[in-house]
Amino acid sequence: MSGFEDSLLDEVDETVRIRLVVNGRKVVCEVAPRHTLVDCLRDTLELTGTHAGCEMGACGACLVQLDGRAVHSCLVFAVQADGATVNTIEGLTESGVLAELQAEFHRRNALQCGFCTPGMLVNAHELLSRVAQPSREEIRDALSGNYCRCTGYEAIIDAIDTVAKARSENGGAT
Amino acid sequence: MSAPLTSLDRPNSYIGRSVPRPNAKRLLAGRGRYVSDLRLPRMLHAAFLRSPHAHARIVAINTDEARTLEGVHLVATGGDLAKICTPWIGTLDHFKGMTSAPQLPLPLDRVVWAGQAVVAVVAESRAIAEDALELIEVDYEDLPVVVDIDSAREAGGPLVNPGSANNTCFRSQLDNGTVDDAFANAAHVVEEEFSFGRHTAVTLEPRAIVADYDPAAGMLTVHHATQTPYQFQDLYSRHYGIAEARVRVIATDIGGSFGMKLHVYHEDMAVVGLSILLGRPVKYVADRIESFVSDIHARDHRVRARMALDSRGEILAMDVLDLTSIGAFSTYPRTSVVEGNQVIRLIGAPYRFKNYRATLEVIFQNKVQTSQYRAVGHPIACAVTERLVDLAAAKLGLDPFAIRAQNVIADDAYPQTSPTGYRFEALSHQACLKRLHELMNYGALRVEQADLRKRSVYRGIGIATFVEITNPSPAFYGVGGARISSQDGAILSLTPSGEVRCLISVTEQGQGTEAIISQIVADQLGLAQEHVKVITGDTEVTPHGGATWACRGAGIGGETALQAARALKRNILEIAALILQEQPSALDIIDGEVVDAGTRNQRLPIAEIARIAYFRSDTLPPGTQAQLTVSHHFAPQGYPFAFTNGIQGCSLEVDVETGFVKLLKHFIVEDCGRVINPMLVDEQLRGGIVQGLGAALFEECRYSETGQLMNGSLADYLVPMPMEMPDIVIAHVETPTADTELGAKGVGEAGTAAASACVLNAVNDALAPFGATINAVPITPARVLKALKRF
Ligand code: FES
Ligand code: FES
Numbered sequence: 027m028s029g030f031e032d033s034l035l036d037e038v039d040e041t042v043r044i045r046l047v048v049n050g051r052k053v054v055c056e057v058a059p060r061h062t063l064v065d066c067l068r069d070t071l072e073l074t075g076t077h078a079g080c081e082m083g084a085c086g087a088c089l090v091q092l093d094g095r096a097v098h099s100c101l102v103f104a105v106q107a108d109g110a111t112v113n114t115i116e117g118l119t120e121s122g123v124l125a126e127l128q129a130e131f132h133r134r135n136a137l138q139c140g141f142c143t144p145g146m147l148v149n150a151h152e153l154l155s156r157v158a159q160p161s162r163e164e165i166r167d168a169l170s171g172n173y174c175r176c177t178g179y180e181a182i183i184d185a186i187d188t189v190a191k192a193r194s195e196n197g198g199a200t
Numbered sequence: 201m202s203a204p205l206t207s208l209d210r211p212n213s214y215i216g217r218s219v220p221r222p223n224a225k226r227l228l229a230g231r232g233r234y235v236s237d238l239r240l241p242r243m244l245h246a247a248f249l250r251s252p253h254a255h256a257r258i259v260a261i262n263t264d265e266a267r268t269l270e271g272v273h274l275v276a277t278g279g280d281l282a283k284i285c286t287p288w289i290g291t292l293d294h295f296k297g298m299t300s301a302p303q304l305p306l307p308l309d310r311v312v313w314a315g316q317a318v319v320a321v322v323a324e325s326r327a328i329a330e331d332a333l334e335l336i337e338v339d340y341e342d343l344p345v346v347v348d349i350d351s352a353r354e355a356g357g358p359l360v361n362p363g364s365a366n367n368t369c370f371r372s373q374l375d376n377g378t379v380d381d382a383f384a385n386a387a388h389v390v391e392e393e394f395s396f397g398r399h400t401a402v403t404l405e406p407r408a409i410v411a412d413y414d415p416a417a418g419m420l421t422v423h424h425a426t427q428t429p430y431q432f433q434d435l436y437s438r439h440y441g442i443a444e445a446r447v448r449v450i451a452t453d454i455g456g457s458f459g460m461k462l463h464v465y466h467e468d469m470a471v472v473g474l475s476i477l478l479g480r481p482v483k484y485v486a487d488r489i490e491s492f493v494s495d496i497h498a499r500d501h502r503v504r505a506r507m508a509l510d511s512r513g514e515i516l517a518m519d520v521l522d523l524t525s526i527g528a529f530s531t532y533p534r535t536s537v538v539e540g541n542q543v544i545r546l547i548g549a550p551y552r553f554k555n556y557r558a559t560l561e562v563i564f565q566n567k568v569q570t571s572q573y574r575a576v577g578h579p580i581a582c583a584v585t586e587r588l589v590d591l592a593a594a595k596l597g598l599d600p601f602a603i604r605a606q607n608v609i610a611d612d613a614y615p616q617t618s619p620t621g622y623r624f625e626a627l628s629h630q631a632c633l634k635r636l637h638e639l640m641n642y643g644a645l646r647v648e649q650a651d652l653r654k655r656s657v658y659r660g661i662g663i664a665t666f667v668e669i670t671n672p673s674p675a676f677y678g679v680g681g682a683r684i685s686s687q688d689g690a691i692l693s694l695t696p697s698g699e700v701r702c703l704i705s706v707t708e709q710g711q712g713t714e715a716i717i718s719q720i721v722a723d724q725l726g727l728a729q730e731h732v733k734v735i736t737g738d739t740e741v742t743p744h745g746g747a748t749w750a751c752r753g754a755g756i757g758g759e760t761a762l763q764a765a766r767a768l769k770r771n772i773l774e775i776a777a778l779i780l781q782e783q784p785s786a787l788d789i790i791d792g793e794v795v796d797a798g799t800r801n802q803r804l805p806i807a808e809i810a811r812i813a814y815f816r817s818d819t820l821p822p823g824t825q826a827q828l829t830v831s832h833h834f835a836p837q838g839y840p841f842a843f844t845n846g847i848q849g850c851s852l853e854v855d856v857e858t859g860f861v862k863l864l865k866h867f868i869v870e871d872c873g874r875v876i877n878p879m880l881v882d883e884q885l886r887g888g889i890v891q892g893l894g895a896a897l898f899e900e901c902r903y904s905e906t907g908q909l910m911n912g913s914l915a916d917y918l919v920p921m922p923m924e925m926p927d928i929v930i931a932h933v934e935t936p937t938a939d940t941e942l943g944a945k946g947v948g949e950a951g952t953a954a955a956s957a958c959v960l961n962a963v964n965d966a967l968a969p970f971g972a973t974i975n976a977v978p979i980t981p982a983r984v985l986k987a988l989k990r991f
Contacts, residue, residue, distance in 0.1 A: 060327065074237035075230020077455070079404045080488045084914035087404060115230030128228045132220050135883050138710030140227025141234065141404040141455030170923040173914070175404050175456050176710050178886025178951075179922040 044108040048073070049117025057104040064088045064099035066107075067114055075115035075144050079173065086172030089145040090114050096152040115144035124151055126189045136185040138176030146172050150186045159194050162187055211790045212726050214719035215942075218879035219729065221715040223708065232453045235408035235425040236485045243410065243481040244273055246471050247329035249319040249336050250493065251311035254347070254566040254907025255360070256340035258309050258318065265335040266321060271328040274478055275336070276320045278306035281473040286439050288464065290530035292680030295537050298370035298562075300530035301361045305470035311340070312360060312528035313568050314908050315493025317467050322474050322482055345907045346565045349502060349525045353563060360528050360564040369530055370537045370562040374544060376619040377555030382517035386508035390591040395976045396580050396956075397900035398500040398525075401573050402919050405455020406486040407495065409468050411475035421448045422472060425455065427707055428462045428747045433739045434683045435464060435533065436472055451737040454709040458574040458891070462749055463496050464532045492912030497901050498573035500525045501543060501580050507588040508555075513596045515607050517555035518548050520584070524570075525563050531571035533682045537562045539570070542577025542669065545620040547585050549667035550629050550845065551607045556619035566907045574891055575949035576750070578668060583957040583977065586664040590961050594968075600663050600961070601642065605633055608665060622667075625838075627845040628933045629665060632869040636663065639931050640849045640867050653969060658856055659864070662962025663849045666954040670751035670872075670946025671842035671937075674835070687835035688757050689743030690764040692721065694772060694828040696814045698792055698807025699731045702764075705745025706757030707737045711948060712880040713753045717761045719876060720942070724765035725772075726789030727806075743831060751946020754876055755842055756834065759940040764832035771827045775809050778821055838939035844946060846870035846933075848889070848954040850926075854966040856988055859981030861897055861963060863926040870950050871933040874943035881947050882930045888951020889928055894920040895952075896959035900978050 041056040048071060055070050062081070067073045067090065079087035081100045088099040091113040118124045124147050130136070137143045146169065153160060153168040160168065165183050174182065207213055226232065263275040287302035306317055319336055323329035344358030351357050352367045360367050383389060410423040420442050424432055429449035437444040454461065467484055475482040486494065501524045508517040522543050526536035537560075544558035593603040608629035609616055616624045636642075642661070649659045677684040691703040702721050708714050718732040725732075736742060745760070746752060769789060776794045777784040780803055788797040794804045812819060813826035820826065836842075849867040854860075868885055875881050898918035902910045911917045936943025956977050963979050972987040985991030 058327070068237070069239075072239070073230075074234075075232070077234075077236075077405065079406075080914040082488070082913060082915060085404065119229045128225075131228055132224050135220060135224065135712070135879050137224055137227060138712075138883065138887060139404070139454060139456045140224065140232050140710060143227055144230045147228070166922040166925075170921045173404060173919055173921065175402055175458075175891070175919065176887045177883060178890040178928055179920075179925050180886055180927055181883055183922065 042105050044105055046107055047111045049113055049120065055104065059103065059105055061104045062100055063102040063104050063107050066104040067099060073114045073116050077141055077144060079141065086145040086149060087142055089148040091118070091148060096148050115147060118148065118151065126192070127151060127185065130185040130189050134181045134185040134188070136177065136181040142172060142174040146174065146182055154186070154190055154193070159190050212722055212728065214723040214729055215876055216878070217719065218877055219715065219719065221712045221880070222718065223714050227453070234405055234453045234455050235410060235423050236405055238410050238423055238483070240410060240412060240481040243483055244322045244324060244478065245326040245329050246320055246322050246474055246482050246484040247326055247333055248317035248467055249333045249338070251314055251316045251318050253311060253340050253342060254314040254345045255343040256311050257343055258307065258311065259339035259341050261319060262337040263319065266332040269328065269332045269335060271324040272321060272332045274322040274474060275332065276306070276474060276477065278304055278308040280477070281305040281470055282308060284440060284476060285469060285473050288439065288532045290532040290535050292535050292677065292682055294680040295370055295535065295541070298530065298535070298537055299364065300369060303466070303529055303532065305466050305473055313566050315568060317470065317494070320470050320474055322478060347903060347905060347907045349523055349563055349565065352525065352565045360566055367564045368561060369526060369564055372541070372560045374556065374558045374620055376557070377517065379517050379519050379555045379557040382555040383508045383519065386516055387511035388509040388592060388595050389506055390588050390595060391506035392587060392591065392975050394503045394505070394584055394587070396499045396501045397978055398497045398570065399895055399899035400492065400495055400497045400901055401458045401460035402917070403456030403458060403460060406488060406491040407461060407465065407468070408485040409471050410481055410483040411472040412481035413475040413479060415479040418442065419446045419448070420472065420476070421450065423450045424468070426451050426461045427454065427457045427709055427749050429707065429737055429739050430705065430744050430747060431462065431533065431684055439469065440472060440476060448740040451707055457709045459572045459576065459749060460495050463534065463571050465494065467494065488914060489912050492917065493909050494568060496531060496569050496571040496573065498539065498570050499580060499895070500570055501540070503580065503584050505547070505584050505588060507592060509592050509596070513592065513598055513603055513606055515551050515553040517553060520544060520547055520558040522558065522560045523563065525565050525567070527567045527569040528564055529569050531569045533684065534572055534677060536569055536571045538572055539577045543580045545622060546577060546581035546667060549581070549618055549622065550609065550665040552609045554619055567903060574888065575952035578666065578949055578953035579892060579895060579956045582664055582666045582954045583960050586957040587960055590964065601633060601637055604665055605630070608633065622841070622843065623839055624843050625937060625939070626935050627667065627843060628871045628935045629845055631933045632845065632847045632871060633665070635869040635931050635933060636847045636849050636867060639869060639929055645851055658854045658966045658969070660852050660854060660962035660964070660966025661849070662958045662960065662965055663847060664954040664957035664961060665847045666845065666950070668751070668844045668946065668950050668953050669841050670844055671755035671836055672750045672752060673840045675840040676750070685744060685746040687833050688745035688760040689831065689833040690760045691743055691829065691831045692764045692768045694768065694806065694810050696810050698805060698810050699733065700725060700727060702732060702734045702761065703742045704734060704736055704757060704761060705742050705747055706753045707747040709748065711748070711753060711884055712877060713748055713757065715880065716754055716758060716876045720758050720761045721765045724762055725769050727792050731792060743833070751948045754944040755940065755946055756836055758876060758944050759942045760832060760834040762942050763834055764830055767830040767832055771830060772806055772809060775813055775824070775826050776804060778824060779809065779812065780804060836939065842873070842937045842939065842945040844872045844950060846950050848958045850958045850962050852959065852962050852966065854963060854984060856970070859984035861979060861984065863893065863924065866926050866928045868928065868951065869931045869933060870947065871935050872947040872950065873934060873936040873945035875932060875934060876944055884947050885930055885951045886928045888948060889955045890920050890925055892952040892955025893925065893959065895977060896956040897978055
C-alpha cells in the first residue's frame with residue numbers, strides 16, 4: 027500500500043465520541059470529523075425526519091433546533107454539536123410544541139410532497155417564538171431560506187398567519 | 201333561511217369537497233418514508249466518477265488503487281455493466297425518422313456531456329465510495345464540443361455522435377392550409393424570435409434508488425423515487441433479463457417529481473446492475489450538484505413565429521419554426537422530442553384560425569438530456585402565441601382582453617379540431633376570459649397603472665390564455681411502441697370489519713392522489729372517508745397501470761376508482777339482498793349501513809355482510825359466491841386527450857433603474873372539468889404557477905463555451921423563494937368531460953403552462969412607454985436593462 031492510502035485510511039478510521047441530548051434523550055455517537063450533524067441525525071440516530079436538500083445551507087430542509095435556535099444541520103459538523111441539545115421534527119412533534127402549526131398545515135394543505143415541511147415547521151416555530159404577530163410580509167421574509175418546490179408558499183404563509191392570530195386571540199401565549 | 205340542498209349535502213358526498221389529505225399528517229410529523237431515508241440490512245452505497253469533459257474519448261481507466269481501499273466492494277466500468285444490461289435507444293416509432301444513439305448504464309469509450317457518470321464505486325458508506333473515486337484515473341482525449349444550437353446545425357461542423365450524418369435527432373413539419381396566401385393577403389403581420397432558457401425540475405429530494413437483488417430467489421426489488429413504478433418494472437425486467445413477475449418496484453413517499461423522476465437515468469440503471477453483480481442492496485442518492493448535471497433539463501427552444509391578421513384583428517394564420525436542443529441523447533423511454541412536438545401542436549390552440557405551418561427541428565449537442573418536465577411544451581407554445589397576440593393587439597390598437605375575446609374559439613362551437621390536429625371536446629375560453637376580467641378588477645388596474653406611470657412607476661399587466669393536454673390515451677406513447685400504460689387498475693376489497701382497502705395504480709407525489717381516490721371510493725360506496733384505505737406505488741401489490749404523469753391521476757385514476765367502487769357496491773348489495781330477502785335495487789348504502797333506497801331506513805351494517813360472507817358463508821343460500829374483492833381496469837376511450845383550458849393574469853412592477861421585476865399579484869381562472877377536491881386543485885395550481893414564475897424570472901441552466909454547467913448549485917441556480925412570490929387568486933369554470941362518469945380532467949400543468957407567458961406580456965406592457973421589448977425567458981434584470989439600452 028502506498029503512503030497516501032494509509033493516511034487516507036487513518037483519517038477515515040478516526041472517529042470521535044460526542045455526547046448530545048437529542049429530543050430529550052442523552053445519546054453518545056461515534057462520528058468521523060467530516061460527518062455533519064444532518065448525517066449524524068439521519069444515518070447514525072435514524073432520525074430521518076430531518077432532510078437534506080442541498081447540503082450547503084440554501085434550502086432549509088435540514089433545519090433543527092440546536093440549543094433552542096433553528097440551525098442548518100448540514101452546515102454544522104457533528105463534532106461541533108458535542109454537548110449540545112438538539113431537537114428534530116420527531117422530538118418537537120412528540121413534545122407537542124408544533125401541534126398547532128401541524129394541525130393548521132394539515133387543514134390548509136400547506137404541503138405537498140412534504141420534503142421541505144420539517145424545515146418549514148422548525149423555522150415557523152422559531153419565527154412565532156420571536157415575533158408574536160408577524161405580518162404576511164414578515165412571514166414570507168422569514169421563510170426565504172426555506173425552499174418549497176411543490177406548493178406556491180401561500181398556503182404555508184396562510185397556515186402560519188392563522189396560528190399566530192389564534193395565539194394572540196387566546197391571550198398572546200407563545 | 202337555509203340554502204337549497206346540493207349534492208354536497210348528501211351523506212358521504214366527498215366529490216367536490218375540500219377535505220385535508222389523510223397522508224399529510226405523517227409527513228408533518230417527520231414520518232415520511234422517502235427512498236433517501238431507507239436503510240436495508242447489508243446495504244452498500246454507490247458513488248459515480250463523472251466526466252469533466254463535455255466530449256472526450258475514454259483512452260484508459262485505472263481503478264487498481266480504488267479497488268484496494270478498505271470498505272470498497274466493487275468498482276465497475278461501462279464494460280462490466282454492458283455484460284449484463286442490454287442497451288436502450290430513446291426513439292418512438294410514431295416520430296418517423298427520429299434517431300438517437302444506443303445508451304448503456306456507463307459509457308464504453310466516449311463521454312458526451314460534462315457530468316456523465318463514467319465509473320461506479322460501491323462501498324460500505326457513501327463517503328468511502330467518494331474517497332475511492334479520487335483514486336481512479338481516467339485518461340481522456342478531448343473531442344470537439346458542440347454547445348450552442350447554431351454550431352450544432354452547421355453543415356460539416358463537429359458531430360455529437362461521430363458516424364451520424366448530422367446532429368439532427370428529429371425533424372417534422374405540419375402544414376395545414378394556405379399559409380403563404382394568408383400572409384400575402386393579411387392586413388397585419390406580427391413577428392418575433394423567442395428564446396427559452398434551459399431549466400430543470402429541482403425536486404427538493406434529489407433522485408434516490410435502492411436496488412436489492414436476491415440471487416437465491418432470482419428476485420430484484422427496487423425502491424425507487426419515481427412516479428412510474430410499472431414502467432421501471434418493465435425496463436429492469438427487459439434490460440437485465442429478469443422475469444417481470446420477479447421484479448418489484450416500490451415507490452413510497454417521493455420528495456417531488458414533476459416529470460423529472462420518470463425517465464431512465466444512467467446511474468439508476470447502473471445501481472440495479474451493481475446490486476445484481478454483488479447480490480446485495482445498493483443505494484444511490486444524487487447530491488445536489490449531481491442533480492444539476494444529470495437530472496433532465498427542459499425547454500431550451502428558439503422559436504421564430506409570425507401571425508397574420510385581417511384589418512379587424514381576426515387571426516388568419518401562423519407560421520412557426522421551433523429549434524430545440526436536447527443534449528447528447530434522446531431520453532428513454534419517452535424520448536426528448538415530445539416537448540417540441542407539443543410546442544408546435546399547442547401553438548395557437550385557443551384560437552379560431554385555419555392556416556398553420558410549423559417546422560420542428562430537434563438537435564443534439566454535448567449537454568445533459570432534456571425531456572419531459574411539468575407542462576411539457578406548454579409554456580413555450582403559450583408564450584409564443586400569447587406574445588404574438590399582444591403584439592397584434594398593440595399594432596391594431598386593441599385591448600389584450602378585446603383581441604382575445606374576438607379570436608378565441610367560442611364556448612358553444614365545440615367539438616372543434618385545431619389546425620394542428622388536436623380534437624377539443626369542450627373548452628370555455630369565453631367564460632374564463634370574462635371571469636378573469638372581473639377577478640383582476642382589470643379596469644381599476646389599468647387606471648392605477650396610468651396614474652403610477654405619471655410618477656415614473658412602471659407597472660405591467662399581462663394575460664395569457666392556455667390549453668392543457670391531460671388524460672393521455674394510448675395515442676401518446678403506446679402507438680410509438682413504448683410499454684407505458686394508458687390504462688389504470690384498482691382492486692377494492694371489503695375487509696371483514698366493513699372497511700374498504702383500495703389498491704390503485706396511480707401514484708402519489710404529494711398532489712393528493714390518495715386523498716382524492718379515497719374521496720371517490722367513499723362517495724360512491726357510501727362510507728366515511730376514514731374507512732377507506734388507499735395503497736399506491738408497489739408493483740407487487742397494486743395492479744398494473746400508467747401511474748401519475750401528464751395529468752392523468754384524477755381523470756383516469758379517479759374514473760378507475762369510481763367504476764371499481766360501483767362494482768363493489770353492486771356486489772355488496774347483492775349479498776345484502778340475499779340476507780334481507782330484498783331486491784338489490786331496493787337497497788343503498790349510507791355511512792356504512794345498508795339502507796332501504798327509498799326511505800333510508802337502516803337495515804344492516806356492511807360490516808355484518810362482511811362478517812357473514814367471510815366467516816359464516818354456510819348461512820348464505822347454496823351457490824352464493826360472495827365477491828367482496830373486485831378488480832377493475834379502465835382505459836380512456838373517446839377523445840384521445842381531455843384538453844383543459846384557462847387563463848392567467850398578473851400584475852407586476854419593473855424597476856427601470858435596476859431591471860428587477862416585482863410580482864404583485866397573480867390570477868388564474870381554470871377549467872379542469874369536475875373538481876374533486878377544490879383545496880387540492882388550488883394548491884396544485886399555485887405550485888404550478890410558482891414553477892412557471894421561476895422559469896419566467898430566474899431559472900436557467902447556464903453553460904460555458906466548453907459545455908460546463910456554470911450554476912449547478914442552489915446558491916447559483918435560483919428557484920423562487922417565498923419573498924419573491926405573490927399571492928395567487930384562483931377561480932374556476934367547470935366543464936366536465938362527457939367521456940367519463942367522473943368528468944374530471946387534469947390540472948397539474950395548468951399553473952406552469954401560462955405563467956411565463958403572462959409575465960412576459962406584463963413586463964413588455966410595463967416597458968411599453970420606453971419602446972423596449974423582451975423576447976427571452978428568463979427575464980433577468982440584465983435582459984431588462986439591455987432592452988432599455990441601459991446595460
Ligand atoms: S440541506 Fe441544509 S440547507 Fe439545504
Ligand atoms: S412540499 Fe414538496 S418541497 Fe415543499
